[in-house]
Amino acid sequence: IQAVFFGICVLTDLSSLLTRGNDSQEQERQLKKLISLRDWMMAVLAFPVGVFVVTMFWSIYIYDRELVYPKLLDNFIPAWLNHGMHTTVLPFVLIEMRTTHHQYPSRSCGLAAVCTFAVGYILWVCWIHHVTGVWVYPLLEHLSPGVKIIFFAAVTIIINVFYLVGEVLNNYIWDTQK
Numbered sequence: 001i002q003a004v005f006f007g008i009c010v011l012t013d014l015s016s017l018l019t020r021g022n023d024s025q026e027q028e029r030q031l032k033k034l035i036s037l038r039d040w041m042m043a044v045l046a047f048p049v050g051v052f053v054v055t056m057f058w059s060i061y062i063y064d065r066e067l068v069y070p071k072l073l074d075n076f077i078p079a080w081l082n083h084g085m086h087t088t089v090l091p092f093v094l095i096e097m098r099t100t101h102h103q104y105p106s107r108s109c110g111l112a113a114v115c116t117f118a119v120g121y122i123l124w125v126c127w128i129h130h131v132t133g134v135w136v137y138p139l140l141e142h143l144s145p146g147v148k149i150i151f152f153a154a155v156t157i158i159i160n161v162f163y164l165v166g167e168v169l170n171n172y173i174w175d176t177q178k
Contacts, residue, residue, distance in 0.1 A: 001041075001045050001046060001049055001050070002046060002050060002089055002092070002093070004041070005038075005041045005042065005045065005046040006092070006096075008034070008037060008038045008041060009038055009096065009100075011034065012031075012034045012035055012038045015027075015030070015031050015034055016031060019031055035103075036103070038102070039102040039103045039104070040105060040113075042093075042096065042097070042102045042166075043102060043104045043105060043110055043163070043166060043167065043170075044105070044110055044113040044114055044117065044163070045117060046093055046096070047093055047097065047162065047163070047166035048114055048159050048160075048162035048163040048165075048166055049117070049159065049162075050089040050090060050092075050093040051090060051093070051162045051165070051166070052155075052158060052159045052162050053085075053086060053089060054086060054087065054089055054090040056068075056155075056158075057069070057086040058086065058087075060139060061086075066138060067137075067138050067139040067142070068137055068138065068139060069082065069086075070138060097166070097169060097170060097173060098173055101170070101173075101174045102170055104166075104167050104170060107164075107167070110163055110167070111160055111163060111164075114159055114160050114163045115156060115160065117159075118155065118156040118159045118160075119156065122152045122155070122156070125137070125140075
């Protein structure tokens with residue numbers, strides 16, 4: 001998500017620079033579409049998912065690393081790559097929020113999109129378990145079916161809260177409170 005989002009950010013910035021001073025209505029229309037996609041991805045995916053990944057991963061890691069990142073993985077995934085996936089996301093997404101104003105979708109559309117992503121991801125994790133018999137996140141091995149349902153519901157609620165935090169933070173930074 002982060003790689004695609006920041007790729008779109010670079011593409012948006014380059015397109016903006018290359019079309020500056022150009023009177024082409026078509027290029028302006030395409031640039032506006034790209035900016036809308038960038039803003040939607042920031043609001044619905046990059047910020048809430050990025051903050052969720054960092055907070056959940058490191059909270060569980062501090063509690064018991066074996067539940068999210070077993071020591072065995074150190075043999076295959078270098079520490080810098082672990083931090084690239086689970087740490088650097090937060091400062092980069094905060095820098096992006098501070099340096100670029102993002103137009104958030106309506107709250108209902110944004111929350112619906114975040115819920116759709118969260119449920120889709122949860123279903124994907126369950127499908128992987130169904131096919132392989134292994135949970136992607138070792139924490140899930142320790143939860144009973146009922147607790148898993150509560151956990152998945154809580155995760156969906158938390159990611160929606162992070163969406164709202166992103167919206168409030170964006171409005172605060174750019175002073176766009178209504």
